[in-house]
Amino acid sequence: MNRPERVTALIVAAIGITFLIGDPYFSRIVARVCIFAMAAIAVDLLISQCGLASFGHAAFFAAGGYTAGIFALNGITHALLVWGAATGVGLFAGIVLGSLCLRTRGLYFLMITLAFGQMTYLGLQGLRQFGGDDGFRVPRGAALFGEVGLSGTLVAAAVALVAVVGLSAYLRRARIGALVRAARDEGRRLASLGVDARPYNLAMFAISAGVTALAGALNVNLVRYVSPELGTWFLSGNLLIMVIFGGIGTLSGPVLGAAALIALEEVLSGATDRWPFFLGVAIILRVLFWDAVKQTAKLLKS
Amino acid sequence: MSVLLSVKSLTKHFGALIVTDGVDLDVNAGEVHALIGPNGAGKSTLLAQVAGEIRPESGAICFDGTDITRLRPHQRARLHIGRTYQINSSFRSFSVRQNVMLAIIAASRVRPWTLFDRDRALAADADEILEEVGLAAMGDMSAVALPHGGLRQLEIALAIAAKARILLLDEPLAGIAAGEASAMIELLHRLRSRCALLLVEHDMDAVFALADRVTVLSEGRVIARGTPAEVADDENVRRVYLGGAA
Amino acid sequence: MSWPLLIEQTFNGVQFGLVLFLLAVGVTLVFGVMNTVNLAHGSLLMMGGYLLGEAQARTGSWLLGVALALIGVGVIGYLVEMVVVRRLYARNHLEQVLATFGLLLCFNETVVWFWGREPVLVSLPPMLRGHIQLMSGIPYPTYRLAVSVIVLGVAVSLWFLIARTRIGMLIRAGAERRELVEALGVNIGLLYTVVFSLGAVLAGLSGILLGPLLTVQPGMGDPLLILALAVVIVGGAGSIGGTFVAAIGLGIADTFARTLLPLAMGGGAGRSLAAMAVYLLMALTLVFRPTGIFGRAGGTG
Numbered sequence: 001m002n003r004p005e006r007v008t009a010l011i012v013a014a015i016g017i018t019f020l021i022g023d024p025y026f027s028r029i030v031a032r033v034c035i036f037a038m039a040a041i042a043v044d045l046l047i048s049q050c051g052l053a054s055f056g057h058a059a060f061f062a063a064g065g066y067t068a069g070i071f072a073l074n075g076i077t078h079a080l081l082v083w084g085a086a087t088g089v090g091l092f093a094g095i096v097l098g099s100l101c102l103r104t105r106g107l108y109f110l111m112i113t114l115a116f117g118q119m120t121y122l123g124l125q126g127l128r129q130f131g132g133d134d135g136f137r138v139p140r141g142a143a144l145f146g147e148v149g150l151s152g153t154l155v156a157a158a159v160a161l162v163a164v165v166g167l168s169a170y171l172r173r174a175r176i177g178a179l180v181r182a183a184r185d186e187g188r189r190l191a192s193l194g195v196d197a198r199p200y201n202l203a204m205f206a207i208s209a210g211v212t213a214l215a216g217a218l219n220v221n222l223v224r225y226v227s228p229e230l231g232t233w234f235l236s237g238n239l240l241i242m243v244i245f246g247g248i249g250t251l252s253g254p255v256l257g258a259a260a261l262i263a264l265e266e267v268l269s270g271a272t273d274r275w276p277f278f279l280g281v282a283i284i285l286r287v288l289f290w291d292a293v294k295q296t297a298k299l300l301k302s
Numbered sequence: 303m304s305v306l307l308s309v310k311s312l313t314k315h316f317g318a319l320i321v322t323d324g325v326d327l328d329v330n331a332g333e334v335h336a337l338i339g340p341n342g343a344g345k346s347t348l349l350a351q352v353a354g355e356i357r358p359e360s361g362a363i364c365f366d367g368t369d370i371t372r373l374r375p376h377q378r379a380r381l382h383i384g385r386t387y388q389i390n391s392s393f394r395s396f397s398v399r400q401n402v403m404l405a406i407i408a409a410s411r412v413r414p415w416t417l418f419d420r421d422r423a424l425a426a427d428a429d430e431i432l433e434e435v436g437l438a439a440m441g442d443m444s445a446v447a448l449p450h451g452g453l454r455q456l457e458i459a460l461a462i463a464a465k466a467r468i469l470l471l472d473e474p475l476a477g478i479a480a481g482e483a484s485a486m487i488e489l490l491h492r493l494r495s496r497c498a499l500l501l502v503e504h505d506m507d508a509v510f511a512l513a514d515r516v517t518v519l520s521e522g523r524v525i526a527r528g529t530p531a532e533v534a535d536d537e538n539v540r541r542v543y544l545g546g547a548a
Numbered sequence: 549m550s551w552p553l554l555i556e557q558t559f560n561g562v563q564f565g566l567v568l569f570l571l572a573v574g575v576t577l578v579f580g581v582m583n584t585v586n587l588a589h590g591s592l593l594m595m596g597g598y599l600l601g602e603a604q605a606r607t608g609s610w611l612l613g614v615a616l617a618l619i620g621v622g623v624i625g626y627l628v629e630m631v632v633v634r635r636l637y638a639r640n641h642l643e644q645v646l647a648t649f650g651l652l653l654c655f656n657e658t659v660v661w662f663w664g665r666e667p668v669l670v671s672l673p674p675m676l677r678g679h680i681q682l683m684s685g686i687p688y689p690t691y692r693l694a695v696s697v698i699v700l701g702v703a704v705s706l707w708f709l710i711a712r713t714r715i716g717m718l719i720r721a722g723a724e725r726r727e728l729v730e731a732l733g734v735n736i737g738l739l740y741t742v743v744f745s746l747g748a749v750l751a752g753l754s755g756i757l758l759g760p761l762l763t764v765q766p767g768m769g770d771p772l773l774i775l776a777l778a779v780v781i782v783g784g785a786g787s788i789g790g791t792f793v794a795a796i797g798l799g800i801a802d803t804f805a806r807t808l809l810p811l812a813m814g815g816g817a818g819r820s821l822a823a824m825a826v827y828l829l830m831a832l833t834l835v836f837r838p839t840g841i842f843g844r845a846g847g848t849g
Contacts, residue, residue: 126820
């Protein structure tokens, strides 16, 4: 599914159904899917357009979360301010880290983003004034006016997700998307035509970081808690898994992947405490056998 | 005739191996200049240095009065020095038309935030160029699906789109089937009105049909220079091509 | 910082570095020869620790426990290679990372399944308890010294294996030119299995040796794996000598950072910065010298 209108319709339908069902537990899950879908889209943008797989995006998620949390601790809860600031922090971090990380490619890029992700996680653990290892509770979520409840957060997350889907569709169709894809294909050739792709890759990286930070800030509204655990490499890995579950390169892929992973978590954890085991198996099967399954399906169709 | 490209005393080593040994070379505006020589003479390396992909140890390269010796490839491209490659490297995720569209963007104001796919004006400009090189019918085809000769035509289309004033061609006729060679020579002929050509080539028929002047390289050094007829008569050249006395 | 403390920390740093080397060698061999990244390598370390604890509990002997644990990890390594990893050699790095990440999840849960979440106890054999006097007034734990000696012995044997035996030559050749090795009539699949299993046993050994020093608990190997990745990057992927130097260097750097920085900067921030130090070095290497101090792309030496 690659049309933004269709994906938007899907999201709106899902939200509508969620409100109809009216179960807070279910609403919480859907909100969580929206939040992580945003971050997954950000990760997918880098992979499918720039050819860069990042294992450190949790750092931006955590940065957004801590920004929102710190604002809340200081009594600032106006939504536009908080989320704007979080996105800004993400953009800035993206530019700074991107300038370093984009000097590498491929596996080395994966490793350096892992390193920076770890540094962020460890750095956050050292912030005594913000609870160190344990993090801190956030008294109030960010809101446009008054108090915000679960429904408000759900709507906000859904709106943000739709906006991000639109952004993703736009970037793919814009010249910047074409240029970074061309650079991914044949960087030397593009240079010989007159374009140095580095500023464009940096812009994509920064946008990806900003979106992920926004997701982290929205997450604070949902869980009302901020801790270094937001920045572990497990979270970065989970984002990559969502992308690969849903299929790299499509608009709907990251959204479906996030839904699939979170749904799997919910279903499995109800059945057994050992559910990560089965998640691990699912990931292995997906990586190893999905292509074969698709080939077989094609053969069966024809 | 004004000198467009001027190479002076260019030298390059790879370790102890000297691949370019004090080479001087001039290309005039509107000229077709062929670079020939036996295998291993350093022709492709010389071309790569003019393109900016390899840094020479010493010497200077001037384009249209500007010293470009220290400039990186994309900066030289911005000065309208075009390049085609021996091993084809078109953009494989894009169609033939989109490849040309990318080249057009690269040569002008990039405007990264405007749309690419739906840009009709850009597509029309690209189609004009495809028409010129004979690929008009294959605009929608994926670039990787082009046959070998078509890839060559695409490379030239990209160079035209990039508004090259000089085109650096590395063996444009290599690997082209005998029947298609004359079409390619014809195409290169038509390019003369647009830009100067500096081409590395082994195919002597093509060299004689196209070149205004020829420079002969052997073991990194220039051993002869002149019109194709003059060079064909040159003793040094014969020796190097046909084998020496020993 | 007093002299005794300095000497003690240096020895600790070298010892930590040596164990890190054991872990990192597997990573660098698998990457150098098969161009494969295995995130579950730390899980093999963890299995070493758990199997030692279990074997020791059942047999009452540390020595026997070590032997059984080594065999056990070897078998596990072989099975993992046969079932999952060998299908990853032809895949791209992202797929390798994700699939082995899945393996890591499976291992962590398996361990909880069998042994629960509480740490497992591994006890020292009587002869390795207590202290030895390094110099007058500087007691040093006997066990730590023993660990260093054991790892040095393993390192020398490894060098001998790679540099002087036929299989070592095949490993080096396999890293440089796969087609060449196949043309020699060698079963490349078997070579890969051997290399992977060797790496697994070494990882298991590091877990076995670390058992009494760290807590044997789920996920114990994962932070160490990332450190091992840092070692491999800094030392140069595929170069065993580089891995050795980088491991000792990073081991000492990490140990000193952990003792000095908290003293200089106070508790939380100091410890945090200390932990970050190694990753900073890793990032700097990737930016300025991606092939590492000794590395060339694809080559053991």
